Every structure is written in structure tokens, then in C-alpha cells.
Amino acid sequence: MLDLVQLRSFVTVQQMGSFTFAAERLGLGQSTVSQHISKLEAAIGRQLLARDTHKVMLTPDGEALLGHARTMLSIEGQVQALFTAQRLRGTLRLGVSEDLVASRLPLVLEDFVRSHPSVDLELTVALSGVLYQMQDNGELDLVLAKRRLGDSRGRLVYREPLVWLARDPEHVLSLAALPLIAFPAPSVTRSIALEVLERHRMPWRIVCTCGSLSGLTAAARAGMGVLVQPQSMSPSGLKEIGSLPQLEDVEFVLIPSKGADRALVSALSEDILTKVKGLR
Known part of the structure; x- marks a missing residue:
């Protein structure tokens, strides 16, 4: 049987492209993450990652495993949420600046959706100015966008x-x-x-x-x-x-909307603050 801890290390190394960054994100030592990958490769009998001096990349066997690994981790998150008394539920409408969505956000959203399977996350990608207008119109619960220096709205991310x-x-x-x-x-x-x-x-x-x-x-x-x-x-x-x-x-700032579900907004905001800063 595949070990979920080892699979989590495998998926995180693929996301971060580095054993060092993956270890930092997981709160583990680099040697521990390396051991997880080695044990996973031994259990499967295939090499999953190709390492060079610049980046860690998936082998063809690693590519074949990745989707299944993500599915297994997602199921684990759903099971944990099922038996957690304070699990989050509801719909959260998130607006994200065009700049951020391709570079930093996918890893954060993937983890959030996996950890909170009862939350329906609706994502809107647009220019910062458009997102502010949509928020003023009551169409978004949380906005992650750019602001100019001197603008006081929102909570600073970086x-x-x-x-x-x-x-x-x-x-x-x-x-x-x-x-x-x-x-x-x-x-x-x-x-x-x-x-x-x-x-x-x-x-x-x-x-x-x-x-x-x-x-x-x-x-x-x-x-x-x-x-x-x-x-x-x-x-x-x-x-x-x-x-x-x-x-x-x-x-880059986070701006919650008045009337939005506080628990949902707080959970995603803290994930973004922690993980986007960590990716930097």
C-alpha cells in the first residue's frame, strides 16, 4: 500500500521543483523528504524524479503517478473533513489579479480545495481595477489584487x-x-x-x-x-x-467583502498569507 506521507512529499517536490523548498513548505528536514521519495520509489520499483543541479523534474513514471497521488491526497482530505466537527462549508467567491493566478496561486488553491472539500470555491481572474468594481457590486467575497503605494485598502501580502x-x-x-x-x-x-x-x-x-x-x-x-x-x-x-x-x-493585498462568511474568508486568507509569502 502506498504511504500518504510519502505521496505528499512527492507531490510537494513536484510543485516546488526543489527538495529544499518542498521541505520548507512541509516543515520537514530535506533529508526526511529525500527519504520519503526514496522509499516511495522503492515501493513502486520505478524512478519517479530526475534530479540535476538546477531543478527536480518528473520522469515518465512520475508523470503517471502524479494524478493518482493527487487523487489519493484529495480523498484523504475529504475523509478528514467528514469527521471534523468544525469543517467549513459554503461558497467562497475569490477574485484574483491576472498577474498572480498563473505564478503563485495554483499551489495555494490546490491545497485549500483538498483541505476543505465542502467549500465551493468560485474563482474570477481579472485586472485589479475590475475586481475592485466587482467587489463594490457585491459579486466577490475576497479579492487578491494589486494596489498602488499610499492606498490603504486591504491587508498587505507583499x-x-x-x-x-x-x-x-x-x-x-x-x-x-x-x-x-x-x-x-x-x-x-x-x-x-x-x-x-x-x-x-x-x-x-x-x-x-x-x-x-x-x-x-x-x-x-x-x-x-x-x-x-x-x-x-x-x-x-x-x-x-x-x-x-x-x-x-x-x-499585493487581500480585501475581504463586508457580509462575506468570516470563517471561509479567514481560512483562505491565512493560507494565502502563509503560502504565497513562503513561495517567495
Whole structure:
């Protein structure tokens, strides 16, 4: 029979791409996590992870096991919740900024859904400004989004610098007007970038507008222009441009809605605060 503790270590190593980060997230020693993987591989009789100096990746056998491992851990969470007197129930409508949903949130949401199977989590992904409008209209219970410095709303999760990015910085800087790739308004990063350029009297033009980060990234990788993003979320294939005026930092915050279920909002908020900070 497969050991659920070993499976949890296996899934976490896959999520984090590192034995060290997986151990930190699980609150275990790295040697303990390594032992879990070794015992799991011995029990199955197959190598599950391929290790090199940069990253830990799944082997084909590891890929085959991953879905089943997640299912078994999910069932464990459902059973635990079934016999927990204070288990959470209900619907929680979560709004998340486009920037965060692909980079940091999947691991948090996967754990939350597994731990609280009686909670129906409804996820909305949009620009921060749109999420604030939806929350004002009573359409969301909790928002995880960006705010500008000086804005007091919400509970701070973390603060991060914005950076200019391009595939070929020298080329875009040689143009008469800086070609910008940006989210449509209302967008925090768009507003900050345009204000900085106007303040420094630098000519600019919008060459691509898209509500999806994947679309903006594709345009930037195609060499169309300059993209502004939080530094830790910089897409691969793009380079920072240090010669452009410095951009202000942005803050990522959690904002609960009045009237939302306090227990549900508190449980997910604490998960996000703990785990998103841990992923940093």
C-alpha cells in the first residue's frame, strides 16, 4: 500500500521543483523528504524524479503517478473533513489579479480545495481595477489584487518592484516612441508606466493591448515592445531594461467583502498569507 506521507512529499517536490523548498513548505528536514521519495520509489520499483543541479523534474513514471497521488491526497482530505466537527462549508467567491493566478496561486488553491472539500470555491481572474468594481457590486467575497503605494485598502501580502521588460532592449530604445505592451484600463501597471513616461516627457505608443497576461507575454516575446511586470513574475525570454526611468513598487493585498462568511474568508486568507509569502 502506498504511504500518504510519502505521496505528499512527492507531490510537494513536484510543485516546488526543489527538495529544499518542498521541505520548507512541509516543515520537514530535506533529508526526511529525500527519504520519503526514496522509499516511495522503492515501493513502486520505478524512478519517479530526475534530479540535476538546477531543478527536480518528473520522469515518465512520475508523470503517471502524479494524478493518482493527487487523487489519493484529495480523498484523504475529504475523509478528514467528514469527521471534523468544525469543517467549513459554503461558497467562497475569490477574485484574483491576472498577474498572480498563473505564478503563485495554483499551489495555494490546490491545497485549500483538498483541505476543505465542502467549500465551493468560485474563482474570477481579472485586472485589479475590475475586481475592485466587482467587489463594490457585491459579486466577490475576497479579492487578491494589486494596489498602488499610499492606498490603504486591504491587508498587505507583499510588496514588489515593477520592471520594464523587452526581448531586445537596444532595439526598442532606438525607436522614436517607446512601444508599450499593456493591459487595458483600468490597470495598475499601465497607469504607473504611463505616468512615469509622461513625467519624464518620453514619447510612447501602445502597440498591443490585451486582458490576458499570456497574450501580453506572447507579444513581448515576439519583439513587439516593452512590457511592465512585477519583477519576480518576469516571463522567460525577456530582459530587464535598466536605463528607463524607475517604476514605483506595487503591493499585493487581500480585501475581504463586508457580509462575506468570516470563517471561509479567514481560512483562505491565512493560507494565502502563509503560502504565497513562503513561495517567495
